[in-house]
Amino acid sequence: MKQSLWLALMAFSLPLFSQDDLLKELEQSEKPKVEYTSSTFKGSRLVNGQTVEAKGKGELEFIFSHRFGAINSGSYNLFGLDQAYVRLGLEYGITDHLGVGFGRNSVDKTMDGYLRYRFLRQSSGARNMPVTVTAFVNGAIKTSPEELPVGQIYSDRLSYTGQLLIARKFSPGLSLQLMPTIIHRNAVDKTKEDNDLIALGVGGRLKVTRSIALTSEYYYRMNLKDGNQFRNSLGVGIDIETGGHVFQLVLTNAQGITERAFIGETTGDFFAGDIHLGFNVTRSFQLKKAK
DSSP: OHHHHHHHHHHHHHHHHHHHHHHHHHHHHHSOOEEEOOOSSSSSBSSSSBOSOOOOTTEEEEEEEEEEEEGGGOGGGGGGTTOEEEEEEEEEESSSSEEEEEEEETGGGEEEEEEEEEEEOOEEETSOBOOEEEEEEEEEEEOOSSSOOTTOOGGGGEEEEEEEEEEEEEETTEEEEEEEEEEEESSOOTTTOOSEEEEEEEEEEEEOSSSEEEEEEEEEEOSOOTTOOOOOEEEEEEEEEETTEEEEEEEESOOOOSHHHHHHOOOOOGGGTOOEEEEEEEEEEEOSOOO
C-alpha cells in the first residue's frame, strides 16, 4: 500500500515540476535582450579624423593615407598631383573595445601613437543607450628638420591630443558624430596661439548604396588669437566598401594627417581652391580567432 501511495504521489508531482520548468523558460524567453548598434561608420577614419569604431579583439588594421598638393597650385604641378604626402599606420584590437595604434606621416616626418577605448555603445532593448562614445588619446613628435634650431630642445616637438567621439546611428543610412578636442603643443609662437588648442568637430555619414556612402567633417578652432594664420579643417569624402577593404576618396583643405597637423596647423582656404585630393585605404586582418 505504501509503495502504491508513493508512486501515485510521484506521478502526480511530475507534471507540476514540468509545468514550473516550462513557465521559467517562457519567462526567460520573454525578457528583452540588449541589441547593439553596429557599423555606425565603416572605418576608423571619417575623413581626416577618427570615428567611434573600435577594432575587434585580435584584429589588425593597416591604414594607408595619401594627400596630393593643392588643386589651385596650377598646371605646372598638375593641379597638385606632382606632390604627395602620406601616412602609414597600424591599429590592433587588444579587446573588442580597446585598441592601440601608431604611424608615420611624411608631413614634418611626424611619428604618432594612440589609444582608443569605446566605453559606451549605442543599444536598445534591455538597455537603451542613445549614443556610442569612444575616448581617443594621441601623442606625436615632429622629427623634421633633422637638426634642432638654436634654443630648441627635442621635447619642444611633442604634442598631445585628447578627444571624446560621440556618435549616433539614426537610421541604416545616417550617422552623425561630435568630436570635442583638446590639443597641447609643447612649443608654439605665443604671440599667435596658446599651447592648448580647443576645437569642436562635427561630422557625418550618409549611405547612398549598399557599398557607397558620403562623409564630411569640420573642426572649429575655439580659442584663436588675432593674427593666427591657421584655418579650420574641412573635408568631404566618398566611402567605397569592397570586402575587407574600405577605400575613402577625400577632398580637404588639410595637408597633414595627424590630429595636430589637420586640426591645429591647416593653412589652406577650402573655398579659395586650397583643396587637397586624397584617399584612405584600410585593410583588416584577423590575427586571433574570435570566440
